[in-house]
Amino acid sequence: MAPADPRTPANDVWLPIPADEIGGLPDGFDYxxxxxxxxxxADPARCAFYVVPYMKDPQVCIRPLTEMTGLRAVQSLTAGVEHLLPALHQLPPGARLxxxxxxxxxxxxxxxxxxTLASLRGIPDFVRGQDEGRWLAGFRPALADKTVVIVGYGSIGSAIEDRLTPFECARVARxxxxxxETVRGPVLPLAELPAVLPAADVVIITTPLTDATRGLVxxxxxxRMKDGALLVNVARxxxxxxxALLTELESGRLRAALDVTDPEPLPAGHPLWHAPGVLVTPHVGGPSSAFLPRAKRLVRDQLTRFASGDPLSNVVATAG
Structure with a gap:
């Protein structure tokens, strides 16, 4: 391919979804x-707006950045951007992430x-019982009348509380x-967490991964969590x-339901796979049928803003 003419402003938009499948994108760009x-x-130097591929190797996704000399915006399709922040210094000054x-x-x-429901109601045990032809009747905990603590009350935490509302929880602490303050009540600072945890029946982790939250749990x-409490992690x-979690699980004191693990992917033979009271799913919080229409809508909205010179949404960092 021919090298970019340094006199020509970068005008390409790199998309992980074909432009004709998104529809409604603004004119004036080469998609x-x-x-x-x-x-x-295409020549990365011609790229002005880069939408990062979703669920791909982070090292592959940041590979073109060193050559994107005309880049003005990087749009992640994930809420967390810890995989992109180390590459921020490679972006041209003023480029927004x-x-x-x-x-x-x-x-x-x-x-x-x-x-939460599957772990409380013992669904994994019932599935194993079905596989073995065993009828495992008996009482199980309900979500009703439980105290739930949501650690990380951003848009995902708020959406979780929306879905908890019909389940008659005794209390939801944020x-x-x-x-x-929110319309549902106060959001407490992290400093209040030690005082809140002992009353929690369920603790749901939705906080971003930052230097401050790494190893938070x-x-x-x-x-501080009560005996028999459930930890649910859908964050990182x-x-x-x-x-520390394995120690509590193996003692039988706590239970856990984990969509994310450390390490990840969880290797075969890792003790988390078979720890008592744990349910593991393979980081499937985002990839569902809900993803594509919302991804298209986000990209369309951001590019419309970009084309008109309006401020972009969700700017988390600017290269300097």
Missing amino acids: VHWDAGPEFP CNARGLHDASTAELALTL IARTAR GSDFLA GAVVNTE
Whole structure:
């Protein structure tokens, strides 16, 4: 391919979804389809707006950035951007990194509720019983009348509470980095977490992975949870200290339902696979039928803003 003319402003938009499948995109750009294949479909230097491929190797996704000398915006299709932040220094000054806040709310909240209900009601045991032809009758915990703590009350945490509302929980406590008020009640700061945990029957983790939250759910956190409580993690695996969690699981004191793990993917033979009281799903909070229409809507909206010169949504960092 011919090298980009340095006198010509970059005008390509790299998309992991073909432009004709998105529809309604603004005119004036050259749309290029790249979903992390081995060959670049065009000169990266001509790229002005890069939509990062979804669920691909992070190292592959950041590979073109060093050559995207005309880049002005990077749009992730994930809420977390920890896999992109190390590459921020490679972007041209002023280039904006945007996350996908809101894109995965419905799907991830749905899975969080699924994991909570499945674990409380013993669905994994019933599936194993069905496989073995055993009838496992008996009483199981309900979500009704339970106290639930949501740690990380952004758009996904709020969407989880939306779905908890019909289940007659005794209380929902909301924890975030800073305190604020919502229409449903107060959001408490992280400093209040030690006082809230002992009353929790279910603790749902939805916080982003940052330096401040890495290992947040460690020995002290888990020790404050009451006997028999359930930990649900739909955030990032490294928010939870795996060894500390295994200690509690193997003692039988706590239970866990994990859509994310550390390490991830969870290797064969890892003790988490067979720890008592644990349900593991393979990071499927986002990838569902809800993803594609919402991804298309996000990309369409952001590119419309970009074309008109309006501020982009969900800017989390700017290259400097």
